[in-house]
Amino acid sequence: MSERRVLIAEDEESILASLEFVVRAAGHEVRLARDGEQALAALREFRPDLVLLDLMLPRRSGLEVCAAVRADPALVATKVLMLTARGGSNDITRGLAAGADAYMVKPFSTRELGERVRAMLGS
């Protein structure tokens, strides 16, 4: 299993830590972003294969970041896994419409998250 790049954008410190642990445990390279601006910057510079994206980020929302991924020709292969604490179908629709590949509702299972990451990275 080759090492892939994963960007984690999440403003809740403790959730960020848990996500980081799970992705690192799977053997991937991790970059952390604590708001939308940091995430956008990391997209350009880090060129992740997968973005774990919180929907409600400060400064720039997860939807904006997602749209930026889809708009960047260099990131055609990048997958987006949207995370949100709101389970409403409206949020899910908006997330998927913005180009997210998958969706997970908080609180999620770390085991399922690991599986999703593995599947989405095709490893």
Place this chain on the structure above:
Amino acid sequence: MLQGWIIVAASFAYIGLLFAIAWYGDKRAEQGRSVIANPWIYSLSLAVYATAWTFYGSVGRAASDGVGFLPIYLGPTLMLVLWWFVVRKMIRIAKANRITSLADFVASRYGKSALLGGLVTVVAVVGIVPYISLQLKAISGSFNLLMQYPRTVVPARAGAETFLQDTAFYVALILALFTIAFGTRKLDAAERHEGMVAAVAFESIVKLVAFLAVGIYVTYGMFDGFADVFARAAARPELRDLMTPFTNAARHADWSWMTLLSMLAIVCLPRQFQVAVIENVDEKHLARAVWLFPLYMLLINLFVLPIAFGGLLHFAGTRVDADTFVLTLPMSQHREGLALLVFLGGLSAATGMVIVETIALSTMVCNDLVMPVLLRLTHYNFRERKDFPALLLDIRRGAIVTILMLGYLYFVVAGDAYALVSTGLISFAAAAQFGPVLLGGLYWKGATRAGALAGLSGGFAVWAYTALLPAVAKSGWAATDLLANGPRGIEWLKPTQLFGLHISDPTSHAMLWSMIVNVGLYVGVSVFSRAGTIEAAQAAHFVDAYTETAEPGPAWHGAKSVEALQAVVARFLGAGRSAELFAAYAKSRGHADAAALAADADLVRFAELQLAGTIGAASARTMVATARDADALRHRAGDEASQVIAYSHQLEEKQRELEAATAGLRAANERLQELDRLKDDFISTVTHELRTPLTSIRAFSEILHDNPQLDEAERHRFLGLVIKESERLTRLINQVLDLAKLESGVAEWHTEEIDLAEIVREAENATAPLFRSKSIAVETVVGEVPPRVMADRDRLMQVMLNLLSNAVKFCPERGGRVQVRVVRAGAEARVDVRDNGPGISPEHQKVIFEKFRQVGDTLTQKPAGSGLGLTICSQIIGHFGGRLWVRSAPGHGSEFSFALPAVVAVPRAAASA
């Protein structure tokens, strides 16, 4: 020995006694100490229902029909159950509109229609005449009988006899004089005839006592009790049939019709309407009458069958008329005293009926027949007359004499055709014609004047053809072959077998057809005709009598002066009384005297109402219209037009009110929707806030569970995060619950007088470790007078802790400084908590007091906390009548302050004094 002069003297003495009672009743009424203001008198006066028909006729009916006399008393008993609803409503309406009679009531309901009032009057007079003749017949018959004593059979009237030798004529004349003396002493018919009611109530007792006396005498004196009478009657085959109520199906139908007929009669007979509605003092009396009246009916019918059977047994084979058994039985036993008592009882029953009925009818004739015609025919000259009160009384007196003479005429023409009861039933059937328009008018707004006119005249015509005509014809005054073969030999038009329908009882037959026509036309025409404006207003006014408060009757719009209105009222009630009424009205409106009144729609209505009590609603309307005519002739034809204008004004006003109400409702609705949306947002936000710590807790729990190889330091760090997030979750839940409690108002408050400085010091002590751990310097300033406030100690502590921990949260990592100030500013006690953090931008300042709105000290990181703290603080401070606010500028720190009303310092000396 019963001598003639004893009977005459006893009769006059009795009538004199009645007159004394009436005089006393009127006297007391004038002094304002009414003798009739109690439910017993009211119930007894209702017993005017029991007339000579009951007194003599029931026994006669029972002698030929067995229990067939009963439905006439069952009907009212059934109807009494509905009285609380029907009659109480009528009383309300009658009082509110100063209704003077049945005709006035009906005319008012259908748009103050003079035509309808006149029709009701004609129907009532024509319909009741047979009934009055019945009383004349009973009085003169019993008188003649008693004069023959000890003979029990009166020779048939000789044809050659002139009216001057006829007892009935003198009876009619005396009753007319008596009624005039009773009923036309004063004018305002709406001011009740208290003396008359008292006399009638007394008569009800006399007739009951007399009937019970003869009943007891026959049952226990002549026979050996009920069982004996019935056993002996049962032994005779021709009497046995009388003891079985329903011998065939037709009898069932007759019973139903009779019951229905008397149900309507107890409400629709003009005299019953008079005593039950017009003379009613207090609608609460109805509650007593509801059981007392049926009890009276029961008592007066108790001995009917024993007397009937007793008479049939005793007079078997003689020509004694069963209608006279009540009198002839004691006469045959030479019980002179009892016979005289019975005669007086019968006299009571008859005079009571005649007096009340004639007064009621004369009021109707005067107000609803003569006055409208006079006002129309002799137009201006007549309207300008000044002597109205005397004229009105004369009209009524004339009407009384006329009605009684009509009764006498009927007695002469058709008096012998039927027995007492059958004659009475003809009148019942006529009165029943009022049933649909009267009851329909109370409950059906769609009923129109045209419908009422059509129904009533149709029903009346059928009644005249099927009930009145046969009675007259039978007496030989019209061709009898009309009865036998129908007009011009047309079989299906036979008055007693219309359309070939065979009903054995002529009254049932008349009732069936007249009611079909009456109700059919009333409903049919009402549905297909439109009500005018006044009509619609009156309809609503009557039907909604229970729910309506103010009298909304048609308003007038046009030039009138107060003087003109007062003058019109003065013409009928006298200048003194008119001035009195207007002054009282002015006072009730808060004016010093009548001159200060505005001649507005209300005043016109008031004037109309005063007149209505004297001359009826329809005539009152015409008269008040003339007041306006005199003022502004150009409006002469503007009667309806001005009312339409007034209506459109009222409508506009109503529309404006409606629009305002609609706008209010819309705003309330929007506010509700907004609140609903806020609530949804709140729940959604709470859910979100709960999910966040839960996510961490679950994630780290799983990680710890699935990764046993984790080193001790990492394991310790993760467990620490789980604990921290659990605490956050707990705090959040507590705060949400706390806020819910505060907002729903169920929070408990222990308000007491508190030293604010003390609270601040305690809060600082509690947070001291927090400040120390972050090396933040705290500086506290307390003003000279330590302010005291009324508040809940724990809640205020909660606010202080929140503000202090917020300050700590936003202080810079190094060199953090917090200043706390407790001061008295005017009437307020104020606390400021100032930090030297990054400050809050103006747009953020607006929202931080809202739920879940947090402003990070850095843009990337959210502060710890639920986002409910300041909201809760705001609620608490607000509860004690204070306010919470922030002053801040980015880069210059923030200052959160709250102010509470200060307790006014009371010097100790004064407090202990």
